[in-house]
Structures are given as C-alpha cells and as structure tokens.
Amino acid sequence: MTTRAAANGIDIAYESFGSPDGRPLLLIMGLGAQLIQWDEGLCELLAEQGHHVVRFDNRDAGLSTHFHEHGVPARGAAPPYLLDDLADDTAALMDVLGWPAAHVVGASMGGMVAQTLAIRHPARVLTLTSVMSTPGPSVAPPTQAAAAILMGRPAESREAVLEQAVLTWSTIGSPGYELDQDRIKAMAGLAYDRCFDPAGTARQLAAIMASGDRTELLGQVKVPTLVLHGEADPLIPVVGGRATAAAIPGARLVTYPGMGHDLPRELWPAFVAEITKLTSA
Template sequence: MRATANGIEICYEVFGEPGGRPVVLIMGLGAQMISWPEEFIGLLVESGHRVVRFDNRDVGLSTHFTPADGDAPAPSYLLDDMADDTAALMDVLGWDSAHVVGASMGGMIAQALAVRHPARVRTLTSIMSTPGPRVGQATEEAMAVLTAPAPQDRDGAIARALENARVIGSPGYEMDVEWITRLAGEAYDRAFDPAGTARQFIAIRRSGDRTEGLRGLSAPALVIHGEDDPLVTLEGGTATADAIPGAKLLTFPGMGHDLPRPLWPAMAEAIAELTGRG
C-alpha cells in the first residue's frame, strides 16, 4: 500500500487484526521494510498487536530524493523529518498513538518521534541504536564495510550483504546465509539506490544528540542491544537506557548488529510485555 504523508509517498504494509495494539516498526540505514522478518511480525501479531512496517524515505518504494541533475547525495533532511514521516503515516492509518519500535537508525528515528511527538508514542522500543552519532561508535572494521563503495549489480549486492553480515552480524549465532541472500536479492529488485542510503547517513550525522530530549520522556521504554555489536557498540544502548527515565535495558551476549532468528521470541515477548504497560 502507498500513502501520501508529510509531503512524500510512503510504501507500507499492515499485519494483524484492526483491534490489536498498534505497533509501528521503523527499519535502519539503507534497509527496506522487508528487513523486518514476517515471522518476527507474526510473533507480535500472535500476542495481540496490529503491526505496520514501511519503507523510510530514500529506500524501497517510498519517495527517493535523488537530485534532478544526478545521483549525488544531498543533505536535504534530518532524522526529525523522518520522525515526522512516521507521525504522518500514523495519521493516514488513523492511529492517534502507537507503540513504536525502531532498529539501528530506526531506533534513532523512534527516539526523535518520542521527543518531538510524545503524545503519539505509547511505548518506545529502541533496538541496537544510540542517542547520538558520537555514542557507541563503530569499530574500524565495521565502519569500513559501512562506507565501502556501492556494489554495481545484483550479485554484488548479495555479496555485500553477506560480507556485512560476516563483519557486523552476531558472532554468537550461525549466519543465516539463505535468508540474507534472499533478502538482499529481493531488496535489489525492489529498489537499489546507494545514494539514498548515503543521504540517510548524512541525516544521521547532521541530527545531533537526543540525550536531553530523551530525559524528558514519560512513556515506558525498552532498550535492546547486542553485547557484541561492532557497528553501534553496547555503549549506545546503555546511554539510551540511562537517558530515558525508567527504561529497561535488555542485552544479549553474542548478538551483533542484526536480529538473530533464535532471539526473535525473546524480543517479541519483551516488546509485548512493554506494550501491555502503555
């Protein structure tokens, strides 16, 4: 489905019964909504939620901001604008408020949404994220894969996804080669736009620190982080939890910067416990 929200087109998909507790899933840097596994979403639906996932601006089938004169990145927006996109999509859905779950950059957007529109956020779940670009900074190897030149074709995109998983994925869990390969191919076929990812990265770097804003939140919050995350190190998670009054910090040994399948039930259960409070 597509919606006009905050002046752009947003592609989204809804799961679950209309009466379920509303949950908004926000994905990370360069990642399309299909990066939220349907099996994980199914666990949330089974626990009584109605779930929406969507493509952020500049990825997937939502609006891309490629300049008319070429594909060079242009720092034309901030994470605050992406948070406003989310709030506008909620308007389209008829949701005055929702339980907001964000992963990586999606966690940053979720934080910004909670700060900018606190009445719209019933609960906040921030996964493998950080309150600011200087907190929980990446290891040298992780940053190298993040900033490597873009692949040139479908096979290259799949190879890059597998290499990224090897470097920043979860060392305590077996890499799901089949899932990563299928997801990377599907993402390439839907929309391949490395310049859009670069613009999102610029938005992260330009958006500053949210710590002070997070200190004023009153919504129940959950922070999930991998103890072996090399892209946003554990400091990012602990700093987020420390900033939000009453936030619960849930860490997993062996988890890196991804969502390992064996942890989906525990994560879904923790989110359901939180949404039951909000």
C-alpha cells in the same frame, strides 16, 4: 500487500499484519534498509501477541519517495533532510492509519527515528522500544571493521550486491549465532529487486550525522521505554544502548550475549516477549 500513503508531502509504502483491533505497533527500520528487513515471521509473531503491526519504508528506501534530485551529499554540505523529517513522516503515516498514538519499535537508525518521534511528538508514542541504537553518532562509534563496511564503495551488479551482503553480515552480524548465507543472499536479492538506491542510503547517513546528539532531549521522554541491544554489536556497540537507557527516565535495558547488529531468528521469541510485556502493561 504493500500500500502507499501520501504523508508529510511524500509517499510512504507500508504493510500490515494482524487484526486492526489489535494494539497498534509501528516498526521503523534502519539505514538503507527496507520494510522487508522486518522479517514476516517476526511480524507474525508480534501479531499473534495481539498487535496490529505496520512496517514501512522510510524516505529514500524501498518503495517510498526517493530524493534522487539531491544525489550523494557532499562532505560537509547540509543534507536534504534530518531525522526530524523522518520522525514527522512517521507521525504523518500514523495519521493515515487513523492511529492517534502507537507503540513504536525502531532498529538502528529506526531507533534514532523512534527516539526523535518521542521527543517531537510525545503524545503519539504509547511505548518506545529502541533496538541496537544510540542517542547520537559520537556516543557509540563503530569498530574499524564495521566502519569500513559502512563507508565502503557500494556494489553495482545484483550478483555483487549479494556477495557484499554476506561480507556485511559476517562483519556486523551476530557472532554467537550461525550465519545463514542462503537466507542473507535471498533477502539481499529481494531488496535489490524491490529497490536499489545506494545514494538514498548516503542521504540517510548524512541525516544521521547532521542530526546531532539527543541525550539531553531524551530526558524529556516520559513513556515506558525498552532498550534492546546486542553485547557483540560492532556497528553500534552496546555502549549506545546503555547510553539510551541512561538518558530516558525509567528505561529498561536488556542486552544479549553473542548478538551483533542484526535480529537473529533464535532471539525473536525473546524480543517478542519483551515488547509484548511493555505494550500490554
């Protein structure tokens, strides 16, 4: 069941899995993605390992507050918010949940938010897991094909959105694993019906670009850190994961051959095992 919380001056939509007595585990999704992109099956696997899992919509995604009044940011203009604000949203959601601190997992832009949370609110982060992310946009630039997908004109109709989703994931997804077009279309349709706001994605992207490089600040992070990354990621190449791990003292890097910029179902057990090892230490 989706719940809405008033946090940091906005409304944040979230869902939970597992026992409230479990280890608190907060999942932060990436650019333009909604909480449903943390697949229920993956959330349930994490809950089975003793975690109280919460997945949520970032601002400008899903059922959380959207900044429609700002439209699409003009090139070179100051964005309406930064990754700092998304990190503060996350800390405020933890306040609503009654969590003094949590194990934090972020994917792609969500990894950037998780890194920023660990920098800005170090006492709130028990462990940090950064998945297919980077310390800054210039550290691991996308391939030409991936950049074209990222910057391409958004589809408008529901049917076009489903077809675009297949093109997107066939370009940036995992070449080492089978592309399930039916599943991709089903998820894209669910996301479209739940919320469709390409301008919100553009505002999030502007926040990423304006937030700069965190490499030096990540040297301050003292919590146990895990970095997971696909070796075949064209959107944020594996150099981004390596740079993240190198920047955070004591961070552990795990890379996966054949994994692109997604979370292949076949690797869920491996992800869950690595995260559980970190959170239960």
